[in-house]
Amino acid sequence: xxxxxxxxxxxxxxxxxxxxxxxxxxxxxxxxxxxxxxxxxxxxxxxxxxxxxxxxxxxxxxxxxxxxxxxxxxxxxxxxxxxxxxxxxxxxxxxxxxxxxxxxxxxxxxxxxxxxxxxxxxxxxxxxxxxxxxxxxxxxxxxxxxxxxxxxxxxxxxxxxxxxxxxxxxxxxxxxxxxxxxxxxxxxxxxxxxxxxxxxxxxxxxxxxxxxxxxxxxxxxxxxxxxxxxxxxxxxxxxxxxxxxxxxxxxxx
Amino acid sequence: xxxxxxxxxxxxxxxxxxxxxxxxxxxxxxxxxxxxxxxxxxxxxxxxxxxxxxxxxxxxxxxxxxxxxxxxxxxxxxxxxxxxxxxxxxxxxxxxxxxxxxxxxx
Amino acid sequence: xxxxxxxxxxxxxxxxxxxxxxxxxxxxxxxxxxxxxxxxxxxxxxxxxxxxxxxxxxxxxxxxxxxxxxxxxxxxxxxxxxxxxxxxxxxxxxxxxxxxxxxxxxxxxxxxxxxxxxxxxxxxxxxxxxxx
Numbered sequence: 001x002x003x004x005x006x007x008x009x010x011x012x013x014x015x016x017x018x019x020x021x022x023x024x025x026x027x028x029x030x031x032x033x034x035x036x037x038x039x040x041x042x043x044x045x046x047x048x049x050x051x052x053x054x055x056x057x058x059x060x061x062x063x064x065x066x067x068x069x070x071x072x073x074x075x076x077x078x079x080x081x082x083x084x085x086x087x088x089x090x091x092x093x094x095x096x097x098x099x100x101x102x103x104x105x106x107x108x109x110x111x112x113x114x115x116x117x118x119x120x121x122x123x124x125x126x127x128x129x130x131x132x133x134x135x136x137x138x139x140x141x142x143x144x145x146x147x148x149x150x151x152x153x154x155x156x157x158x159x160x161x162x163x164x165x166x167x168x169x170x171x172x173x174x175x176x177x178x179x180x181x182x183x184x185x186x187x188x189x190x191x192x193x194x195x196x197x198x199x200x201x202x203x204x205x206x207x208x209x210x211x212x213x214x215x216x217x218x219x220x221x222x223x224x225x226x227x228x229x230x231x232x233x234x235x236x237x238x239x240x241x242x243x244x245x246x247x248x249x250x251x252x253x
Numbered sequence: 254x255x256x257x258x259x260x261x262x263x264x265x266x267x268x269x270x271x272x273x274x275x276x277x278x279x280x281x282x283x284x285x286x287x288x289x290x291x292x293x294x295x296x297x298x299x300x301x302x303x304x305x306x307x308x309x310x311x312x313x314x315x316x317x318x319x320x321x322x323x324x325x326x327x328x329x330x331x332x333x334x335x336x337x338x339x340x341x342x343x344x345x346x347x348x349x350x351x352x353x354x355x356x357x358x359x
Numbered sequence: 360x361x362x363x364x365x366x367x368x369x370x371x372x373x374x375x376x377x378x379x380x381x382x383x384x385x386x387x388x389x390x391x392x393x394x395x396x397x398x399x400x401x402x403x404x405x406x407x408x409x410x411x412x413x414x415x416x417x418x419x420x421x422x423x424x425x426x427x428x429x430x431x432x433x434x435x436x437x438x439x440x441x442x443x444x445x446x447x448x449x450x451x452x453x454x455x456x457x458x459x460x461x462x463x464x465x466x467x468x469x470x471x472x473x474x475x476x477x478x479x480x481x482x483x484x485x486x487x488x489x490x491x
């Protein structure tokens with residue numbers, strides 16, 4: 001309940017800032033607002049990582065689009081900023097894909113087949129002047145349409161590296177899915193050394209939470225009760241840990 | 254916006270100073286200029302921004318497109334003397350990781 | 360393919376989002392959508408599910424219907440069975456709102472069926488754009 005109240009005050013503060021920015025177009029206000037809304041750019045950029053362009057690129061495009069959206073935003077129109085910014089950001093990302101259709105930048109952790117799909121996609125895009133259909137890729141690579149679809153989906157799993165869009169308070173979440181239960185794609189994380197290395201950089205509570213969740217498979221609620229914090233606190237900590245794993249893996253691959 | 258450029262033959266570097274504001278109206282002009290300089294003498298670019306007072310998203314976009322272009326010639330863009338409130342947007346968006354940001358004496 | 364309807368009932372859990380994505384990909388592929396459009400449709404389906412699940416109450420089961428009108432794909436996602444209370448924080452609900460906007464950008468039209476502020480079903484459709 002406290003959280004809800006705090007959230008409303010934050011929202012009010014941001015709305016005031018937004019209003020002031022729309023009136024003055026002051027660069028410092030703009031920067032502060034960008035910082036606040038940057039999460040939108042991150043979230044959207046993450047959703048496009050499996051289409052053959054690296055996250056860093058996507059984030060660049062998304063954050064620039066966010067700034068653009070802010071600069072164009074008119075609070076008097078009555079829209080929520082996030083509802084206005086989202087299509088702008090998505091639009092810019094899609095433009096970026098169109099511009100890049102000739103150059104393929106592949107994430108390093110791709111299987112041979114997925115690389116071939118991306119290649120085929122780039123080649124056929126050029127040839128057809130539009131995005132190819134799965135069938136066309138299949139014909140080109142001499143595999144079935146079904147295999148194309150499955151490979152596209154597995155590319156999504158490889159690159160998205162998390163199911164963290166979804167929160168369920170009782171069951172296993174992203175962290176567990178990522179570090180243990182899923183497939184060979186994540187075998188790197190199952191490597192003891194990697195885990196130990198990351199563990200050594202953690203605080204006591206974080207280490208305990210990781211241990212209890214990963215090794216003992218205890219629920220967030222249980223751990224929260226034991227430590228004496230809210231379940232949301234544990235959920236957020238897990239999310240932060242997930243980020244750390246992700247960036248560690250990105251750096252070391 | 255006022256742009257002044259000078260090419261240093263020894264270091265194969267363009268020294269460009271950007272005075273004033275870069276926004277949606279004059280960004281195309283800056284884009285044309287930077288691309289022209291790169292065509293003329295592909296090398297590195299140092300942008301002196303000590304008198305840059307404002308840059309919007311189109312301005313940032315122009316810098317990024319210039320960076321992409323210069324990278325095709327293995328060049329780099331260094332941005333110097335950004336005013337703190339302008340530097341901030343580079344940091345927030347991670348652009349400080351793709352451009353070298355420096356403080357240099359004139 | 361005329362007027363065939365595919366119906367999928369899945370428990371409302373993350374594991375089954377993938378099945379829903381794959382089914383929508385296969386269905387869209389048959390209708391002639393290209394790979395980018397298919398990725399958009401897959402994303403929309405996942406976002407719609409997130410939206411329904413990240414609310415103060417959520418269903419335990421999802422009924423997903425895939426249909427088509429000409430070359431337009433229509434997808435209805437309805438929460439069914441028992442609806443239970445969740446512990447979702449308002450911050451996560453705010454983030455889930457983004458899903459609403461993402462959906463709107465990816466699909467041609469989206470309709471939310473709500474009741475007392477809770478989304479019970481989401482209906483969306485997307486046209487092929489006629490590239491055949």
